[in-house]
Amino acid sequence: MKNIRIVLPLVLFWAISSIGQNTGIIPQPLSVDLKEGKYIITSNTPIIADSPNQQNASYLQELLKVEYQKELKIKRKGGKGIILTLDPGLAQKLGEEGYVLKVANSAISISAGTSTGVFYGIMSLRQLIGEDSDNGNLSISGISIEDGPRFSWRAFMLDESRYFKGTEQVKKLLDQMALLKMNVFHWHLTDDQGWRLEIKKYPKLTEIGSFRNNSQIGGWDSAERSNTPHSGYYTQEEIKDIIAYANERQITIIPEIEMPGHASAAIAAYPWLGTIGEIKEVPTVFGKLPDSFNVSDPRVYEFLENVLSEVMELFPSNIIHIGGDEVKFDAWKSSVEIQNFIKENGLTSPADLHIFFTNKISNYLNQNGHRMMGWNEILGENVHEWQEATDMEVKKSLAKNTLVHFWKGNLDLISKAVHDGYDIVNSYHEYTYLDYSYKSIPLEKSYSFDPIPEGLEERFHDKVIGSGCQMWGEWIPEAIDMDKMVFPRLAAYAEVGWTSKTRKDYSVFRSNLDRLLIRWRGQGISLPMNFEKAKFEEKK
Ligand code: ACM
Numbered sequence: 001m002k003n004i005r006i007v008l009p010l011v012l013f014w015a016i017s018s019i020g021q022n023t024g025i026i027p028q029p030l031s032v033d034l035k036e037g038k039y040i041i042t043s044n045t046p047i048i049a050d051s052p053n054q055q056n057a058s059y060l061q062e063l064l065k066v067e068y069q070k071e072l073k074i075k076r077k078g079g080k081g082i083i084l085t086l087d088p089g090l091a092q093k094l095g096e097e098g099y100v101l102k103v104a105n106s107a108i109s110i111s112a113g114t115s116t117g118v119f120y121g122i123m124s125l126r127q128l129i130g131e132d133s134d135n136g137n138l139s140i141s142g143i144s145i146e147d148g149p150r151f152s153w154r155a156f157m158l159d160e161s162r163y164f165k166g167t168e169q170v171k172k173l174l175d176q177m178a179l180l181k182m183n184v185f186h187w188h189l190t191d192d193q194g195w196r197l198e199i200k201k202y203p204k205l206t207e208i209g210s211f212r213n214n215s216q217i218g219g220w221d222s223a224e225r226s227n228t229p230h231s232g233y234y235t236q237e238e239i240k241d242i243i244a245y246a247n248e249r250q251i252t253i254i255p256e257i258e259m260p261g262h263a264s265a266a267i268a269a270y271p272w273l274g275t276i277g278e279i280k281e282v283p284t285v286f287g288k289l290p291d292s293f294n295v296s297d298p299r300v301y302e303f304l305e306n307v308l309s310e311v312m313e314l315f316p317s318n319i320i321h322i323g324g325d326e327v328k329f330d331a332w333k334s335s336v337e338i339q340n341f342i343k344e345n346g347l348t349s350p351a352d353l354h355i356f357f358t359n360k361i362s363n364y365l366n367q368n369g370h371r372m373m374g375w376n377e378i379l380g381e382n383v384h385e386w387q388e389a390t391d392m393e394v395k396k397s398l399a400k401n402t403l404v405h406f407w408k409g410n411l412d413l414i415s416k417a418v419h420d421g422y423d424i425v426n427s428y429h430e431y432t433y434l435d436y437s438y439k440s441i442p443l444e445k446s447y448s449f450d451p452i453p454e455g456l457e458e459r460f461h462d463k464v465i466g467s468g469c470q471m472w473g474e475w476i477p478e479a480i481d482m483d484k485m486v487f488p489r490l491a492a493y494a495e496v497g498w499t500s501k502t503r504k505d506y507s508v509f510r511s512n513l514d515r516l517l518i519r520w521r522g523q524g525i526s527l528p529m530n531f532e533k534a535k536f537e538e539k540k
Pocket of ligand 1: 325326375
């Protein structure tokens with residue numbers, strides 16, 4: 001009896017630890033081997049970094065100072081300590097973002113084929129650090145990790161058009177994305193209810209387009225209003241500061257400039273951009289609004305090209321998201337100008353015109369060394385019950401190098417898109433929309449999302465380059481409420497994007513999450529009371 005009481009827990013501990021998963025690291029690494037011994041970080045431990053890893057060394061130094069009040073020195077060469085090195089051969093083995101992390105009595109070493117990989121090794125190390133209660137030093141148990149991501153696109157989207165959140169909140173999100181090895185910040189900066197990005201050539205976009213008098217509250221059909229104005233936008237200087245901050249954290253920012261629909265704030269600023277001429281101010285209601293850019297007017301193309309030119313100049317990313325979702329065709333159908341334009345250009349329907357327009361924008365971006373991305377409506381498929389079938393007859397096809405962002409539609413549509421040669425990012429709304437309640441998308445459902453839909457032919461799997469999770473803002477004016485929607489589901493989406501299918505395990509994730517919840521609480525991040533409700537309920 002006595003023996004069993006001692007041996008059984010040890011066997012259980014061995015069984016769990018030998019599969020190497022309960023390390024506290026999220027997202028779960030590719031392979032983990034627990035080792036004997038431990039490394040103790042003291043104030044005398046140096047960070048030893050080769051020249052490509054100087055930025056990583058400074059980042060680690062800052063982290064240890066802020067999170068653990070340990071001030072370490074950085075050295076270029078020699079001895080024992082926390083060693084950061086580039087090993088180009090590892091990129092072949094573990095991919096551009098992969099890394100090897102080893103913790104032994106004598107040293108901690110992080111090596112990778114790229115400095116991005118080393119950064120991710122540091123993010124794993126952060127999650128392994130425990131405090132030695134005896135002396136206040138930091139203690140890390142022996143371990144050997146080889147890691148690399150399943151997908152190259154691991155995105156979080158923030159909608160700031162509906163409510164402007166500001167630099168501090170964005171930086172907080174970038175910090176957490178970095179910890180979780182998420183690498184794309186998709187920034188929804190323009191929509192019907194607000195234009196949030198300074199464009200020098202068109203100052204009214206922010207003078208007029210960033211301000212609205214009032215806001216609908218209480219849900220899609222509600223007549224209730226906040227009775228307070230809302231405004232806010234980023235200057236180009238502020239955007240540059242945020243880009244630099246993201247860059248330090250290995251995060252690419254993909255700006256989204258919505259067209260031809262979801263454009264009312266721009267039309268309020270420059271009414272000649274619109275088709276029906278009825279928008280007098282930035283809308284105060286949410287939902288799908290009727291007007292769209294008048295895509296028969298050459299001035300509209302000139303405007304969009306000028307805007308995109310500033311956007312390309314500002315953002316280092318070579319991908320620009322142009323939205324393209326939920327275009328209501330009634331405005332175009334009621335316009336004689338648009339109807340003539342459709343005939344003159346041999347187009348068959350409003351959806352055909354939508355593709356024609358999108359391809360012109362794609363051409364412009366391509367000519368300037370960029371690639372276009374858009375929501376999957378730009379393929380011209382009917383994904384909305386409110387669209388009339390006759391409006392959807394298309395002859396045109398979308399430019400092939402477009403990155404198609406799926407949020408609606410089933411396996412057939414994804415299969416068709418990849419079969420036709422498109423790369424896709426899968427953000428299927430029923431699994432990845434962070435504005436949906438925990439009742440609709442409990443944590444385990446977020447975790448269960450597979451960007452490669454079941455049934456997709458294996459030869460097309462690499463056409464799915466990853467996934468995104470989306471924080472839409474219509475009903476979430478305050479950052480504190482937004483945090484409760486984002487955390488802890490962000491951690492689940494991080495694992496969806498990073499962790500190999502064979503290593504995904506909800507119960508292990510859930511137990512690792514406990515440590516992260518403590519970290520988040522300690523940082524003042526608001527967490528929901530109950531994120532594990534199991535019942536599914538459709539919202540949007
Ligand atoms: C979307 O949710 N309209 C992309």
